[in-house]
Structures are given as structure tokens and as C-alpha cells.
Amino acid sequence: MTSRIRVSADAPWYDLFSRGARDWLRHNQKVRQAVNERLLDLLASGDFISNPTERTVRVPVRMLEHARFRLADPQSESGAGQGKGEVGDVLRPSKPGAGDEAGKGGTGQGEFQLMVELKLDDLVDWLWEELQLPDLKPKPSAAIDEDEIVREGISKRGIRARLDRRLTVKEAVKRRAIQSEPVPFVDDDLRFRQLKQRPRRATNAVVMFGLDVSASMTTVERQLAKTFFFFALQGLRRQYQRVETRFIAHTTDAWEFSEKDFFDVTGSGGTMASSAFRLALDLLDDHYEAAQYNAYLFYASDGENSTEDRPAAGASLQALAERLNYIGYLETRAGTVRFAQTDMRSLMDSLAASGAPVGSHIVSEKKDIWQAIRQFFVRQADQEARA
Amino acid sequence: MATLAEHAPRIEALAQELGLEYYPVDFELVPENFMMETAVYGLPVRMPHWSFGVRYIHQLIQRSMGNSRIFEVMFPGDPCHAYLVDSNTLPENVLVLAHVLGHADFARRNGLFVRSMEMAGGRILEQAAARAHRIDEALTEFGQERVEAVLDAALSLEAHIDANRPLYRAPYAELPPPEPPPAHPFQERYKDLPGEAPPPREDAVPRRLSVPPYPEYDLLWFIAQYGPELDGWERDIFLAVREESFYFYPVFACQIMNEGWASYWHARLLREADFLPQDLYVSAIKAHSDVVRPFAGERQLSLVVNPYHLGFSMWERIVEAQGIEAARRICSEDDDFGFVRNHLDAALAEKLDLFVYEIASDGETKIISRDIHAIHEAILAPKFNFGSPRIAATKMDVDGSLTLTHNHSDDGRGLDIARAERVLDYIARVWRRPVFLQTADDEGAPRELSRRAPK
Numbered sequence: 001m002t003s004r005i006r007v008s009a010d011a012p013w014y015d016l017f018s019r020g021a022r023d024w025l026r027h028n029q030k031v032r033q034a035v036n037e038r039l040l041d042l043l044a045s046g047d048f049i050s051n052p053t054e055r056t057v058r059v060p061v062r063m064l065e066h067a068r069f070r071l072a073d074p075q076s077e078s079g080a081g082q083g084k085g086e087v088g089d090v091l092r093p094s095k096p097g098a099g100d101e102a103g104k105g106g107t108g109q110g111e112f113q114l115m116v117e118l119k120l121d122d123l124v125d126w127l128w129e130e131l132q133l134p135d136l137k138p139k140p141s142a143a144i145d146e147d148e149i150v151r152e153g154i155s156k157r158g159i160r161a162r163l164d165r166r167l168t169v170k171e172a173v174k175r176r177a178i179q180s181e182p183v184p185f186v187d188d189d190l191r192f193r194q195l196k197q198r199p200r201r202a203t204n205a206v207v208m209f210g211l212d213v214s215a216s217m218t219t220v221e222r223q224l225a226k227t228f229f230f231f232a233l234q235g236l237r238r239q240y241q242r243v244e245t246r247f248i249a250h251t252t253d254a255w256e257f258s259e260k261d262f263f264d265v266t267g268s269g270g271t272m273a274s275s276a277f278r279l280a281l282d283l284l285d286d287h288y289e290a291a292q293y294n295a296y297l298f299y300a301s302d303g304e305n306s307t308e309d310r311p312a313a314g315a316s317l318q319a320l321a322e323r324l325n326y327i328g329y330l331e332t333r334a335g336t337v338r339f340a341q342t343d344m345r346s347l348m349d350s351l352a353a354s355g356a357p358v359g360s361h362i363v364s365e366k367k368d369i370w371q372a373i374r375q376f377f378v379r380q381a382d383q384e385a386r387a
Numbered sequence: 388m389a390t391l392a393e394h395a396p397r398i399e400a401l402a403q404e405l406g407l408e409y410y411p412v413d414f415e416l417v418p419e420n421f422m423m424e425t426a427v428y429g430l431p432v433r434m435p436h437w438s439f440g441v442r443y444i445h446q447l448i449q450r451s452m453g454n455s456r457i458f459e460v461m462f463p464g465d466p467c468h469a470y471l472v473d474s475n476t477l478p479e480n481v482l483v484l485a486h487v488l489g490h491a492d493f494a495r496r497n498g499l500f501v502r503s504m505e506m507a508g509g510r511i512l513e514q515a516a517a518r519a520h521r522i523d524e525a526l527t528e529f530g531q532e533r534v535e536a537v538l539d540a541a542l543s544l545e546a547h548i549d550a551n552r553p554l555y556r557a558p559y560a561e562l563p564p565p566e567p568p569p570a571h572p573f574q575e576r577y578k579d580l581p582g583e584a585p586p587p588r589e590d591a592v593p594r595r596l597s598v599p600p601y602p603e604y605d606l607l608w609f610i611a612q613y614g615p616e617l618d619g620w621e622r623d624i625f626l627a628v629r630e631e632s633f634y635f636y637p638v639f640a641c642q643i644m645n646e647g648w649a650s651y652w653h654a655r656l657l658r659e660a661d662f663l664p665q666d667l668y669v670s671a672i673k674a675h676s677d678v679v680r681p682f683a684g685e686r687q688l689s690l691v692v693n694p695y696h697l698g699f700s701m702w703e704r705i706v707e708a709q710g711i712e713a714a715r716r717i718c719s720e721d722d723d724f725g726f727v728r729n730h731l732d733a734a735l736a737e738k739l740d741l742f743v744y745e746i747a748s749d750g751e752t753k754i755i756s757r758d759i760h761a762i763h764e765a766i767l768a769p770k771f772n773f774g775s776p777r778i779a780a781t782k783m784d785v786d787g788s789l790t791l792t793h794n795h796s797d798d799g800r801g802l803d804i805a806r807a808e809r810v811l812d813y814i815a816r817v818w819r820r821p822v823f824l825q826t827a828d829d830e831g832a833p834r835e836l837s838r839r840a841p842k
Contacts, residue, residue, distance in 0.1 A: 004409065005399055007392040009416035009473060019435065020424045020443030027437040066438035067809035068543050069776045072801050072829065078745040078755065080765035082681045083688030085754050091688065091744060094751035
């Protein structure tokens with residue numbers, strides 16, 4: 001007999017590499033992409049704005065299915081089985097209350113859910129790339145705040161604590177290579193890091209959110225405002241080391257709120273936007289020195305403002321415009337058709353026409369928010385470029 | 388204690404004595420994880436795709452729940468490659484070794500396997516690895532998005548080959564240019580005069596029959612061959628997937644026969660291997676009965692028929708009633724369709740307690756028949772057409788748009804529309820022209836789906 005079989009047991013590389021794990025990671029990447037596409041819906045829930053500890057979102061997702069041609073589910077499924085029993089015997093009773101879906105799930109592997117944990121910062125980064133949004137720079141006029149000490153350059157003299165060992169050894173190696181009888185180290189090898197004091201620009205920002213909570217603002221409109229606020233804030237957070245937030249709600253009068261309460265507040269009666277603008281001015285004057293803070297105001301309203309408030313609102317906005325990097329006005333028009341130019345809109349427009357840093361955006365559904373965000377950041381960057 | 392390598396020669400000698408014929412077999416002891424991945428991918432080294440990742444995780448979960456254990460994976464070829472789990476016990480691996488020899492004998496005899504090897508050669512594993520490598524290169528060169536788009540389409544059509552046609556196919560025949568009309572006798576008289584050249588032929592270009600000239604069920608080949616803007620490397624991927632499908636087809640079409648044959652031989656080899664130590668024999672036979680038992684766990688009823696058990700029972704009976712030579716003839720001539728229809732008779736079905744059941748939409752499950760023909764068809768139903776709906780390419784328009792037609796009268800009902808639409812999306816991305824699909828809706832009325840290539 002000639003042996004035609006060979007038995008071997010040396011397969012050293014099999015343990016080193018898992019194809020399954022690699023393709024599973026790719027699957028997860030695709031899941032993330034799919035999740036990113038519904039980000040707006042996901043992020044609109046939850047108090048992400050001022051709650052810095054909750055920086056991750058957990059989203060339950062289904063595993064992706066690679067589609068194949070398959071026959072439609074039959075009315076009833078049949079197959080071959082094995083075991084005792086007479087024709088007509090019931091092997092499994094019908095499930096009480098089970099509708100059409102029952103019995104169809106028996107074909108494949110059990111479904112299970114994945115939890116995808118998304119880091120908020122990653123999401124915002126992704127968003128910025130996706131929308132190709134520019135990065136903002138701090139107000140160029142921002143005064144010098146404090147000095148910072150930065151590393152700059154290398155020198156042959158210095159104090160011991162700033163000795164750069166790596167560079168020193170490098171120098172020594174170079175020298176030894178060309179010397180015939182090298183010594184380990186000479187003074188000439190030593191390299192020291194140099195420090196320098198440099199003025200630093202203000203990198204703090206305060207973002208104020210104003211919301212019209214008068215009776216005419218619906219839940220949907222608030223949700224729109226909230227989503228817009230969220231992304232505007234995330235964008236600013238990318239630029240500034242420290243961002244403080246303030247929440248102002250108003251009807252005919254204005255109050256400051258915590259984030260959590262802010263979106264739940266409901267007021268009644270008329271609308272006097274000037275009250276919110278004045279409160280914003282007061283906050284700025286009391287807490288945020290112009291030289292140290294870049295300041296932003298985002299204001300959301302359905303556009304209706306009482307007529308007698310117009311001069312007051314105009315004046316306070318004018319005053320705010322001088323202090324702020326930017327005023328973003330978001331007009332929410334969910335469900336209703338209000339084509340006419342609103343009071344607030346014309347106020348903002350005239351302000352913008354006079355050269356103030358003001359932008360208005362109209363949103364009626366979630367997908368408009370992308371546009372608004374985009375518009376806001378692109379315009380901001382343009383203004384900086386001109387400045 | 389003796390190792391597998393020491394038992395192997397004696398088992399092999401016995402196998403040859405009993406008339407097993409096979410190409411050389413390379414056995415390799417591998418970690419369980421490698422085994423699991425090989426089972427998931429279908430090949431030891433295969434192209435990357437995220438859908439394998441999903442199957443891998445399912446397998447991993449199944450394994451962690453103790454539901455599935457893979458004893459052996461065997462790839463026919465010349466040489467055959469067989470993998471054994473290095474953490475299995477020696478008796479288990481002795482059993483697996485004998486089992487693999489049974490598979491190797493089957494692959495050498497069975498007509499479908501023989502034909503597959505004649506067409507593709509005996510070194511599929513190496514070729515698959517080389518193709519996987521080329522796809523890796525394409526990934527670097529063209530980027531994940533593009534390569535994945537092609538793999539999405541090609542792998543989703545994995546089962547849509549025409550196994551009756553050859554692996555290497557020439558494009559459709561073109562019509563020969565039409566014969567010039569016979570000259571009129573009047574012209575005939577003058578044709579030799581100077582300046583009387585025959586009129587230029589109208590279509591010197593060969594005319595093509597309409598494409599495809601008949602419903603084309605080999606969608607992978609058709610797209611590779613006629614995709615209007617397919618790049619060379621994209622074609623390669625389609626053909627790679629197709630070649631692997633051709634390789635998988637005999638395994639799929641002969642599963643009951645093949646697993647039964649291997650089980651028959653491992654049982655017989657163990658029985659006659661009187662040189663094996665008694666305790667090893669007992670443990671190996673225990674493993675055997677785990678493999679070929681009809682029911683999972685303690686249950687006495689199953690809604691699936693274990694192909695090992697069914698095939699094993701059928702071969703035992705055939706050998707007993709007709710002798711080993713008749714069994715070998717059946718082995719070379721049949722696939723599961725002929726095997727089950729011709730050799731699973733009412734007496735055996737009754738002995739094995741086979742039945743046909745039905746699950747109503749409310750979940751109620753009933754035995755509806757013990758008729759032998761109904762049992763045949765219930766066993767074979769999932770095996771028709773590589774387990775997929777019958778879909779053919781039926782028309783390619785001048786603008787390049789493609790029409791696929793689902794043969795819903797053969798299949799008994801229409802397609803799952805949501806999934807079909809997604810497959811059309813995959814196809815449209817590589818076909819790059821509109822793609823239409825004709826099928827039927829729930830009521831059996833014609834329904835046409837269409838997809839355009841994304842910009």
C-alpha cells in the first residue's frame with residue numbers, strides 16, 4: 001500500500017490572525033455609518049448641551065443583513081421532520097395572541113441586538129467633515145488675556161532640568177562616530193530646551209441661548225430649536241477651550257433657566273423679545289468681560305413679536321450686536337405655513353443690512369437644520385476672513 | 388498514548404483494503420477558531436466581506452452557548468485538504484479521520500465532483516487564496532467602497548450560477564455575416580467587365596443575436612461578461628465568486644449522500660479496525676452516534692432531518708440489500724435528488740419516522756403527511772436551484788438596461804420584495820445602468836421593480 005495521507009500539526013500562524021474578527025470590525029464600521037445617517041433624530045433627545053458627563057450615546061441597532069434574493073414568506077411553512085406521531089397531530093400549539101409574524105421567524109439564526117456606543121465628540125467631528133464646515137477662530141480683536149509659556153527652540157546652554165536627553169545622546173553619537181578615541185559625553189553634546197513666554201488670545205466663549213416660550217411655540221418647534229442649539233454649541237466647543245452656556249426663556253418677560261428646565265418651560269401670553277435681549281446684555285455685563293470672552297447668542301422663535309416691542313427689541317439687539325461675535329436667529333415654522341415676513345425676521349434683516357454679525361435661518365423640519373448649521377458656520381468663517 | 392499520526396496508517400491500510408479510492412489527503416490539526424472561520428467562509432482563505440463577519444459572530448455566539456461544534460472540514464481536490472480541531476479528543480479525531488476518507492472516496496467517485504474537478508482542477512484552495520490576495524490588492528488600489536460594492540453584488544448572487552453549463556464559457560455566438568444575395572442572372576453576365584465591382588456589403592459587422600439569446604440563469608457570468616462598464620478587476624471578482632460557487636455546488640447538491648457515505652465508512656472502518664484499543668473504539672463509537680443521531684439533546688422529535696442520520700441509514704440499507712458495488716454505482720451516478728427519490732422508500736421512511744409538517748401563520752405546527760412522495764419533496768424542496776429563487780437575465784436593451792425575470796410560477800410564489808430591492812441596488816451599482824426585475828406580488832399579480840445606478 002502507498003500511503004496517500006499526511007497528518008501535520010504545525011500551523012503557527014492560524015492563531016495570529018482572525019479573518020472573522022476583521023470582517024466583523026468592518027461590519028461595525030458600516031453600522032456606525034448607518035447610525036450617523038440618523039444622527040439628528042438620536043441627538044435631539046437627551047440633555048447633551050450642558051451635561052458634560054454624558055458624552056456618549058448608546059444606540060440599539062440591528063445587525064446588517066447582506067440581502068439575497070429570497071421567496072416571499074409563505075402563508076404557511078412546511079418541511080420534513082422526524083419523530084413519532086399521527087397525521088393531524090399538533091406538535092406545537094398556536095401561540096396565543098400571535099399575529100402574522102409568528103411562525104415566520106423559525107427560518108434562521110436568532111436575532112440579537114447590538115448596542116453601539118457613540119462618543120459625542122467623534123460624532124461632531126464626523127459631522128463637521130461631512131458638512132465640510134470651516135473651523136472658527138476666536139475674535140481677532142479679543143484682547144490679550146494672559147501669557148503662556150511654550151517650548152521653543154534648543155540651545156547649548158541651560159539649566160539641568162531642561163536637558164533634552166534624546167537630543168544630547170544623538171549629538172554624542174554623531175560626535176563619537178567621527179572621533180578616533182571617543183569619550184562618552186562632552187559639554188558640547190548637551191542640548192537644552194528653551195522656553196518662551198507668549199501672549200495668548202482669549203479662548204473662552206460664552207454661548208447664550210434664547211428661546212421664545214410663548215404659547216405660539218409648539219413642541220415640534222422647540223425640538224427644532226433644541227437640535228439647532230445643540231449642533232451650534234458642539235461646533236463652538238470644537239474651537240474654544242472653555243465654553244459656558246446660559247439659557248434664557250422669555251414671553252413678555254425673561255428668565256434664566258437650567259438646561260433641563262429650559263426646554264420644558266411653557267409660558268403664556270404675549271411676546272416681548274426685548275426682555276430676553278436685555279437679560280442677555282445684563283448677563284454679559286455682569287459676568288463676561290468683553291476682553292476675555294467670545295460671546296454668541298442663538299435665539300429661536302416663531303417670529304412673532306409684539307408690535308410695541310419693536311423699537312425696544314431693535315435697540316437692545318443693536319447693543320448686543322456690538323458685544324457679540326455673532327447672533328444666530330432661528331425661525332421655526334413647523335407645520336404651519338407662514339410665508340409672510342415676520343416681525344423678528346425683518347428686525348434681524350435690517351440689523352444684518354447695517355453690517356452687524358447677524359444671520360437668520362428658517363427651519364420647518366429637521367433636515368433644514370443641516371442647512372442652518374452650515375450657513376451659520378460658513379458665514380462666520382467668512383466674516384473672520386474679512387475681518 | 389498513541390497519537391493520531393500513529394493510528395492513521397493502519398486505518399488507511401484498512402480503508403484501501405475495503406476498496407476506498409481517493410486523491411491524497413492532507414490532514415492538518417488546527418485551533419478551533421480557525422476551524423470555525425473556515426466553516427463560516429466556506430474556504431480556509433477567502434475574500435474579505437463584512438457579511439462573513441456577521442456569520443462569524445453568530446457562530447461565535449452559537450459556540451459560546453454550546454450549540455455547535457465543528458468536528459471536521461474537508462475540501463475535495465488533488466490533494467484533498469482536511470482540517471481537524473487540535474483540541475478534540477483522540478477518539479474523536481480518529482473518527483474524523485475515517486470520516487474524511489469516506490468523503491475523499493465520495494469526491495473521487497461522484498459524477499458532480501468529478502466534473503467539477505475536471506473543469507476547475509484540483510487546487511481550488513490555492514486558487515481561492517490567490518484570488519483573496521488579488522482582492523486585497525484591489526482594496527489598496529481602488530478603496531474599500533468600490534471593492535465592497537462589487538463584492539456586495541457578486542456575493543449576493545452567489546447561488547445564481549447555472550451548474551449545468553461549463554465553468555469556462557465562451558460568450559454567446561454571433562451570427563455569421565449574411566450571405567450576399569445570389570446575383571441576378573442578368574448581372575452574372577456582366578460581372579467580369581472592368582468597373583463592375585460588387586456593391587459594398589451592407590453589414591460587414593457581424594450581427595449579434597439578442598443578448599441573452601435565452602433566459603440566462605448564470606447571473607454572475609452574465610454580469611461579468613456583459614456588464615456595460617465593468618472594469619477588468621470588477622469582472623475578476625464576479626468570476627472569482629462564480630468559480631467558488633461552482634466548487635461549492637457538488638457539496639450542496641450531494642449533502643445527504645456525501646455525509647451519509649462518509650458516516651457509513653467511518654462506522655465501518657471503526658468496526659473493522661480491531662487494532663484500535665478498546666476504550667478508544669468505545670469513545671469513537673459514542674462520537675459517531677452523536678453525529679448521526681436524529682434528534683438534538685433528549686428530544687424525541689425534530690423539525691429538521693439530520694442529513695448525516697438520513698444518509699447513513701440509507702447507505703446502510705442499500706449496502707445491505709444490494710451490495711457494496713451497487714452502492715458505489717449509485718454513489719457515482721446520483722445527486723441528492725435521484726438518491727432520495729429512488730432510494731428512500733416507504734419502508735425506510737416509516738422506520739425512521741419521517742413526516743411532513745406545516746406551520747400555520749399562528750404558529751400551530753401539525754404533522755400533515757407521512758406519504759413517501761410528500762416526504763421526498765419536503766426533504767428536497769430547500770435544495771432546488773442551489774437553494775435560491777429561479778431568476779434569469781432575460782433582456783439587455785440597447786441602452787444597456789438589464790431585465791431580470793423571476794420564474795415565479797416554478798417557484799410557486801413571488802420574491803421577498805424588500806430584499807429583492809436591496810439586491811437590485813447592489814446590482815445597479817456595478818451594472819451602472821437601470822436594472823429591472825419582474826416577479827409577482829402576494830396575490831400572484833405581475834410586479835416590476837426597478838433600480839437606477841446611483842450617480
